[in-house]
Amino acid sequence: MDPNAPRRLTKTEVAILAYVGEHEGQRCSKAQIADALGRNVKTIDRLVSALRSDGLLVVEPRWAETGGQLANTYRLARAK
Numbered sequence: 001m002d003p004n005a006p007r008r009l010t011k012t013e014v015a016i017l018a019y020v021g022e023h024e025g026q027r028c029s030k031a032q033i034a035d036a037l038g039r040n041v042k043t044i045d046r047l048v049s050a051l052r053s054d055g056l057l058v059v060e061p062r063w064a065e066t067g068g069q070l071a072n073t074y075r076l077a078r079a080k
Contacts, residue, residue, distance in 0.1 A: 020074045027071040
């Protein structure tokens with residue numbers, strides 16, 4: 001197995017990317033993604049981190065004026 005070969009995405013990772021693509025630029029929580037996909041929030045959290053590390057997903061944190069964190073904005077990473 002080639003260590004430089006891209007890893008295969010799971011069905012849930014593909015579903016996350018599809019969900020983000022359909023709702024790109026909209027605020028949403030990992031709980032909303034989990035509900036939409038019928039998955040556990042912990043699973044979504046782990047997979048979003050992996051997709052972000054792989055450079056496939058961009059997570060933009062959002063903050064309230066009071067300093068509290070709001071739901072993030074997710075978007076697909078674009079090839080340069």
